[in-house]
Amino acid sequence: MLTAHSVDQVRHAEAALMARLPDGELMQRAVSGLTAECVRLLGRVYGARVVVVAGSGDNGGDALYAAARLARRGAKVEAVLLDEARAHAGALAAVRAAGGRVSAAGEWRYSGADLVLDGVVGIGGRGGLRPDAAAAFGQIQAAENSFIVAVDLPSGIDADTGEVAGPAVHADVTVTFGTYKPGLLISPGAEHVGDLCFVDIGLAPYLEGGGDPVLEALEAADVEALLPTASAESNKYRRGVVGLAAGSPRYPGAAVLATGAALRSGAGAVRFVGEREVSDGVLARYPEVLIGQGRVQAWVVGPGIGPDGADRVAEALAAEVPVLVDADGLAALAALKPQDRDRPTLLTPHSGEASRLLGEPWSAERIEASRLAAVRELADRFGCTVLLKGSTTLVADPGSPTVRVNRTGTPALATAGSGDVLSGLAGGLLASGLAARDAASVGAYLHGEAARDVQRRHPGRQLIAGDLVEALTAAPAAPVAPATTETSAAPAPSGNPATAGTPTPAPRRPR
Structure with a gap:
């Protein structure tokens, strides 16, 4: 670390x-x-x-x-x-x-x-x-x-x-x-x-008694240690089933992208709940998906559900399982008070969504300029784990002195659908049993590594969100931060x- x-x-x-x-x-x-x-x-x-x-x-x-x-x-x-x-x-x-x-x-x-x-x-x-x-x-x-x-x-x-x-x-x-x-x-x-x-x-021994670090970042070995692994006794329920309440007739692609990432997260199965025309599209692309209500170990709600999805968010938050809320789902949070839940809740806003959650004086520009203060404010105000997306992705737990920063990724991730892929991936890790902080951090790491992998294999090609889903099939944990050296x-x-x-x-x- x-x-x-x-x-x-x-x-x-x-x-x-x-x-x-x-x-x-x-x-x-x-x-x-x-x-x-x-x-x-x-x-x-x-x-x-x-x-x-x-x-x-x-x-x-x-x-x-x-x-x-x-x-x-x-x-x-x-x-x-x-x-x-x-x-x-x-x-x-x-x-x-x-x-x-x-x-x-x-x-x-x-x-x-x-x-x-x-x-x-x-x-x-x-x-x-x-x-x-x-x-x-x-x-x-x-x-x-x-x-x-x-x-x-x-x-x-x-x-x-x-x-x-x-x-x-x-x-x-x-x-x-x-x-x-x-x-x-x-x-x-x-x-x-x-x-x-x-x-x-030689400073390290003298830092150890000086309080928790301000930041920590997962490295390859940390990700490998946290990733769930299947055993001889595993079945799809032991490995975790992630439920997706995503997509809408207006934004059907969000459902497909989130589903593809969830399938590659290590979870045992993905259960999709949505309008018939959206679920038909998901099933046509991924016949492995379970359609309709049923047993899940975590929910992902929000990607592409549109502005009228408050009921879907409320239903997910009422479940006795961890929940990841993203995109359109974040708009419903103020009225639903996620801090009252007794199960893990993970919010994944970008700076614009964070600004709407926090209100004045937290403009999107201020959040981009003061990312550390912003992610802490979000986590403390909503009582949830928060993954703040952007130029550097930060993950904060309420009241925790140490924030996690992700060091993988590339500016090419600023593309439509990238966040839907991250939501499906992190939600699958939640369903697999990772704590919200770890699911967010590992998801961000693998998401960033997927982008870098695509750019290494296809230099100069415009990255699209579908590339990320395909890249997630590769083994994770390539060395992080290749531009870092160490001298003693x-x-x-x-x-x-x-x-x-x-x-x-x-x-x-x-x-």
Whole structure:
């Protein structure tokens, strides 16, 4: 399980670790990992042009120390200082001693580089880039072939939430230290990160007593462990029967897509309940489906039922089984009070549906900008597990301090019918016996992996929802986040659960 911690948790852990280390040792561990990643990216350091834009404090110090090490290996280094009087004194001296050039940001003009280090502000930063930093990175990001490496996180994004409240750096690679930060994994901040490299500095043991992580993300092994498996004693009822109240004459395709995904979820059977013309279409496509009322272990209600489906939602919520409510079904929730149920309930809104559920001041735009706060508000207000779909999918339980984030997927999932596939898949996992949080998280993981699988096999082809259903026949649990690497700068492996299973791509030279 990958985990991410808050700024306060990181600060407390760093203080505890630094109390046991020689002065400056923790920074040098971070610098070692950062330098190693820069060397990997450059391929050849001697003669390479490196620019570091440095603010005050330790983040600027990390960047400057790394630049000094590169300069000692023959790189041509220029340090651009936002405030020389507040720059990290030891790191700045190291740059000068290594032959690096130092410039003031207000007088500086970008003339190209093989690699640019963003050391403007670290995890304590709030708000967007200040004017001098924004002007410097405006020049850099406007230039062709500039390659930016962010130190710990891209400057201008909120480390705790991923919110972006002004100009922010768009990195090609982000090198983060000690633990992942929530803002690296949640949009809109996640869209500024680029490839993500983790540097182990030995912080994990000091995070363990500091409270639950803010975020966690399933990895391949976690999904494999959670997926239900058939045994010799299994039958369709033991494996779970999922009921689908989906589709309508106006939206018959939603029923077909949700059914196809449910059939491939691992559930023992799918029971479809709907208008005759819709059920006929489902049965023609999937003769395995049971038609009409009967025994189920979970319900999925809402995909494609149209605006007049409140009775179908009420009937599902009255059942003594877990229920997933999606799409048109969400419109009926306010009057039905799902928080009064004593069985698991899973809601799967996108930002527009979430906005209608929450009302003012939660516009869809605010939800997209503040996804972590929004998913927590939804879960607490409705007393249900909530899967908030969108640029990064989040899963929250009411009152839980830890939210799950899904790291699979692709922007191509923003296509008609994709949500119907997710509903059928997660509903089938509910019927198989998974808790609502696990059904949502595993469903989102497999849904995203299916999309990536389609794009790998058919590059350049427009993804449609039906492709996802077919891709779900493939074995799940391909490695997640192929753009993530891990480097250890600690003296011995720390066992940080945040780093387990992250693959390392081959070295490459910046574009």
